[in-house]
Amino acid sequence: MNLFTQAIISGLMTGAVYTFLGIGLVLVYRTARILNLAHGETFAITGVAAALLVAAGLPLVVALALAILAALAFAAGLHRFVLRPRAEWPPGTLILITLGAAFVVRGVLILAAGTDPVSFPVIFPEAPVRFAGGAIPPQGIALVVLGFGVSAAVGLFLSMTRAGKQLLAAAENPYAAELLGVNVERARLTAYAIGALLGALAAILLVPLIAVDFQSGLAMTLRGFIAAAISGMSPVGVLFSGLGLGLFESMVGAYLGALYQDPVMFCVLILVALWQSRKIRFGGGRRA
Amino acid sequence: MKAHHWIIAAFAAFAVALPYLKLLPAWTPALATVTALMALSLIGLNLIFGVSGMLALGQAAFVALPGYASGILVKAGVPGLLSIPIGIAIALAIARLVAEIFIRLPGIYFAIGTIGFAFVVEGLARAFPGLAGGASGLVLEPPMALGRDSWYALAVASLALGLATFALLVRGRFLRTLRLVRHDELAAQVLGVNVARLKARVFIIGSAYSAVGGVLLAYYVGVLAPESGGVNASLEALAMVIIGGSGSLFGPVLGAAGVQWLFAVAGGAARYELLVYGLGFFMVVLFAPSGISGAIRRAWSALAKRASGGPAAAAEPPAERPDGADASAGTMPRPARSGMCLKVENASKHFGGLRAVDEVSFEVRFGQIVALIGPNGAGKSTLFNLVSGIEPLSGGRIVLEGKDVGAASIHSRAGEIGRSFQVPRLVADMTTLDNVAARFDHLLKRGDEAGNQRRAQAQLAAFGLGAFADRPVREIGLGYHKLIELARASAGAPPLLLLDEPAVGLTTEEVGRLAAALQRLKREGAAILVVEHNIDFVATIADEVVVMNSGRLIARGTPAAVIANPAVQAAYFGALA
Numbered sequence: 001m002n003l004f005t006q007a008i009i010s011g012l013m014t015g016a017v018y019t020f021l022g023i024g025l026v027l028v029y030r031t032a033r034i035l036n037l038a039h040g041e042t043f044a045i046t047g048v049a050a051a052l053l054v055a056a057g058l059p060l061v062v063a064l065a066l067a068i069l070a071a072l073a074f075a076a077g078l079h080r081f082v083l084r085p086r087a088e089w090p091p092g093t094l095i096l097i098t099l100g101a102a103f104v105v106r107g108v109l110i111l112a113a114g115t116d117p118v119s120f121p122v123i124f125p126e127a128p129v130r131f132a133g134g135a136i137p138p139q140g141i142a143l144v145v146l147g148f149g150v151s152a153a154v155g156l157f158l159s160m161t162r163a164g165k166q167l168l169a170a171a172e173n174p175y176a177a178e179l180l181g182v183n184v185e186r187a188r189l190t191a192y193a194i195g196a197l198l199g200a201l202a203a204i205l206l207v208p209l210i211a212v213d214f215q216s217g218l219a220m221t222l223r224g225f226i227a228a229a230i231s232g233m234s235p236v237g238v239l240f241s242g243l244g245l246g247l248f249e250s251m252v253g254a255y256l257g258a259l260y261q262d263p264v265m266f267c268v269l270i271l272v273a274l275w276q277s278r279k280i281r282f283g284g285g286r287r288a
Numbered sequence: 289m290k291a292h293h294w295i296i297a298a299f300a301a302f303a304v305a306l307p308y309l310k311l312l313p314a315w316t317p318a319l320a321t322v323t324a325l326m327a328l329s330l331i332g333l334n335l336i337f338g339v340s341g342m343l344a345l346g347q348a349a350f351v352a353l354p355g356y357a358s359g360i361l362v363k364a365g366v367p368g369l370l371s372i373p374i375g376i377a378i379a380l381a382i383a384r385l386v387a388e389i390f391i392r393l394p395g396i397y398f399a400i401g402t403i404g405f406a407f408v409v410e411g412l413a414r415a416f417p418g419l420a421g422g423a424s425g426l427v428l429e430p431p432m433a434l435g436r437d438s439w440y441a442l443a444v445a446s447l448a449l450g451l452a453t454f455a456l457l458v459r460g461r462f463l464r465t466l467r468l469v470r471h472d473e474l475a476a477q478v479l480g481v482n483v484a485r486l487k488a489r490v491f492i493i494g495s496a497y498s499a500v501g502g503v504l505l506a507y508y509v510g511v512l513a514p515e516s517g518g519v520n521a522s523l524e525a526l527a528m529v530i531i532g533g534s535g536s537l538f539g540p541v542l543g544a545a546g547v548q549w550l551f552a553v554a555g556g557a558a559r560y561e562l563l564v565y566g567l568g569f570f571m572v573v574l575f576a577p578s579g580i581s582g583a584i585r586r587a588w589s590a591l592a593k594r595a596s597g598g599p600a601a602a603a604e605p606p607a608e609r610p611d612g613a614d615a616s617a618g619t620m621p622r623p624a625r626s627g628m629c630l631k632v633e634n635a636s637k638h639f640g641g642l643r644a645v646d647e648v649s650f651e652v653r654f655g656q657i658v659a660l661i662g663p664n665g666a667g668k669s670t671l672f673n674l675v676s677g678i679e680p681l682s683g684g685r686i687v688l689e690g691k692d693v694g695a696a697s698i699h700s701r702a703g704e705i706g707r708s709f710q711v712p713r714l715v716a717d718m719t720t721l722d723n724v725a726a727r728f729d730h731l732l733k734r735g736d737e738a739g740n741q742r743r744a745q746a747q748l749a750a751f752g753l754g755a756f757a758d759r760p761v762r763e764i765g766l767g768y769h770k771l772i773e774l775a776r777a778s779a780g781a782p783p784l785l786l787l788d789e790p791a792v793g794l795t796t797e798e799v800g801r802l803a804a805a806l807q808r809l810k811r812e813g814a815a816i817l818v819v820e821h822n823i824d825f826v827a828t829i830a831d832e833v834v835v836m837n838s839g840r841l842i843a844r845g846t847p848a849a850v851i852a853n854p855a856v857q858a859a860y861f862g863a864l865a
Contacts, residue, residue, distance in 0.1 A: 035396040035399065035400075037399075082574070086574075091395065092341055092343055092395055093573065093577075095343060095395075095396070095399060096343070096530075096573050097570070097573050097574065099345070099523065099526075099569075100566065100569045100570035100573050100574070101570060103523060103527070103562070103565060103566030103569055103570065104563070104566040104567055104570050105566075106562050106566060107560075107562040107563025107564070107565070107566040107567065108563060110559060110562050110563070111559060111560070111563060114559075214562075215520070218403075218519060219407075222400065222403060222404060222407065225400050226400075226404075229397070229400070259411065259414070259415035260415070262407050262408055262411035263408045263411060263412060263415075265404075266404045266405065266407065266408045269400065269401060269404050270389055270401075273389050273390055273393055273397055273401060274389065276393055276397065
């Protein structure tokens with residue numbers, strides 16, 4: 001087996017996951033000005049729910065559909081019943097609220113599934129495809145194709161179409177957007193829903209390959225955020241930053257060892273922070 | 289001491305004795321020791337997050353770091369007692385580094401950066417089992433054997449010391465500054481606060497509490513597990529601070545005691561732990577942001593109210609204070625000023641292809657009021673931001689009292705510039721007096737607390753605002769906010785005043801009061817630059833008018849000459865001509 005090819009393959013898969021999660025964070029940030037720390041929970045909810053439902057004897061397709069619905073309901077409910085009534089609260093408090101929501105989800109997941117990782121069968125059970133000394137399971141191909149394909153579609157929708165531009169305008173200036181006939185509330189709800197859908201899709205494709213446990217959500221949020229931050233919160237840029245990060249992390253894992261992945265990714269975060277702060281020459285203090 | 293001080297002292301004595309009284313099930317000396325040390329470490333998070341509002345989501349990393357550093361040093365042959373202070377110093381050096389990297393960026397970077405750091409600490413502790421003990425934890429041998437009661441005494445004494453230093457530190461000027469920065473960083477910078485340095489300092493001081501509490505707890509328990517420095521532990525710490533009452537002195541103690549006792553009583557329900565934490569945290573953030581200590585304070589004031597019979601009598605606005613009559617006490621003596629104050633030379637600001645300010649030059653002399661007018665989008669606000677340093681120049685120079693300040697930061701030129709904003713940026717929760725005192729805090733290098741209060745009082749009196757001194761700004765009519773901000777901006781008589789639309793939204797009577805105040809400041813020698821749309825007001829007060837259109841200066845001269853200028857009429861009064 002060729003280590004380099006294999007690292008590229010796993011990097012593509014990781015990059016797809018980064019992109020899947022990053023784009024949801026970017027969407028919510030750009031439409032509602034909130035850093036949604038509960039975003040990764042859509043991944044954890046879908047993964048754990050699907051695993052439990054399959055274990056309970058439901059057909060895979062039904063279980064997956066129900067799990068996606070659960071993630072959608074969580075994100076929409078968080079927005080509609082918790083965040084929207086408090087839209088005027090300071091951004092820091094809203095971030096804390098999303099953190100609290102993530103906390104509650106973890107508490108529920110550990111009660112539902114315990115501390116051990118759970119998983120469910122792949123959708124594409126065919127034998128791995130081998131080439132150039134590497135192997136990729138069909139599920140992995142689906143992850144890469146869908147991850148970048150769907151994310152690219154969302155990114156293009158936002159930057160090219162009228163509806164997408166309206167969605168982004170909602171955040172730049174909600175009052176002006178409202179005056180111009182943009183339904184800001186619907187734009188935000190749509191953003192949360194698309195984000196949740198992408199998080200759920202990532203779980204459906206990735207969990208059968210690596211399993212999921214009650215605390216996967218926050219780790220996913222963190223990774224998605226690094227991709228989002230590198231792209232400068234751009235819905236198209238996050239495609240490239242996600243891909244780059246995935247390849248980089250996988251190379252670190254392959255050539256240095258998996259234990260170094262977290263510290264190295266943190267160093268990337270530091271570099272991003274230093275890169276961003278070069279713009280802030282005058283004492284800092286820009287608002288989040 | 290006041291009555292509630294005696295009650296707190298009596299309650300504290302009772303709380304300290306409680307583990308020996310066997311009144312509360314499961315509240316043993318061992319649990320009380322853990323709780324006290326945990327509360328000590330939480331004081332740090334309470335300062336960083338509770339008081340200062342910084343989203344430190346990975347504070348457990350700084351709780352665990354000194355223990356790890358100390359344990360590893362002991363393995364390397366350093367004596368135990370020496371390894372503890374070195375471990376704390378190492379943790380603080382790392383805290384400083386983390387602060388330097390993330391603190392200048394928007395809050396979301398600080399939140400993610402700190403949470404990421406907690407991931408790293410936990411990950412590294414697992415990654416090097418030889419050095420850090422791996423998943424089963426690092427065993428720590430206390431440098432001296434202490435019995436149960438000695439440990440408890442040590443824990444209570446260090447907690448008391450921690451609370452006392454917190455109470456001494458977080459008050460007066462420092463507390464005012466922290467509240468100002470938390471509420472509005474830009475306003476703080478314009479008042480002369482070096483925001484990045486202040487926040488870094490707060491983070492390091494807070495991390496010192498975390499480190500001391502953490503290292504003592506680690507040696508008491510005897511084992512340091514990787515999880516104790518990780519994200520879960522950080523979020524649990526945050527939950528305890530919020531549940532106890534973030535920002536209040538006893539919040540960390542109440543939070544730690546409440547949560548620890550609850551889990552000790554609940555016993556085997558460890559699997560519910562995360563959900564209990566999560567729900568507690570979530571509910572408090574949503575519905576009771578002041579936590580347990582806020583609830584106690586409300587209950588106490590309700591009791592006090594009932595005892596004194598009916599609502600307190602402070603509802604009536606206080607009368608004008610006689611002690612502020614000496615207005616000169618508010619303005620510090622400055623050398624008699626004449627000549628040039630501000631010279632703007634070919635100042636330019638480009639945003640991409642847009643020339644918001646294009647080669648603009650003019651001057652403001654001491655004792656002169658210059659009005660800057662122009663249609664919307666003419667570049668007036670951008671020019672103001674160039675002068676006060678909020679936007680960097682694309683070209684040209686800003687010369688203030690003969691010094692080129694074009695490259696100086698906002699806070700370092702704030703001593704020479706008093707600025708007001710189009711929409712006043714006052715701290716609504718602070719009193720009018722504190723809002724003005726905050727300016728003196730950062731104008732005078734050695735201003736004492738009583739002196740700054742007195743100066744602020746005199747400054748308010750000079751503007752006829754003495755009656756509002758002790759009332760929070762949010763209770764005062766919006767019409768007065770412009771005047772309060774003017775009082776704050778002109779406090780300490782800075783050479784240059786930048787006033788952004790001071791007359792907008794004021795009644796005729798209030799405009800009259802404003803004009804009188806500006807004339808007085810002018811007589812005292814200030815150089816005043818005003819952006820204003822109210823032409824009548826400009827014609828009454830201005831000595832010179834500078835007109836901008838599309839980023840360029842199109843006319844300057846006396847109000848009458850400028851208003852008669854055809855180019856100005858075309859640009860500005862186009863609709864009327």
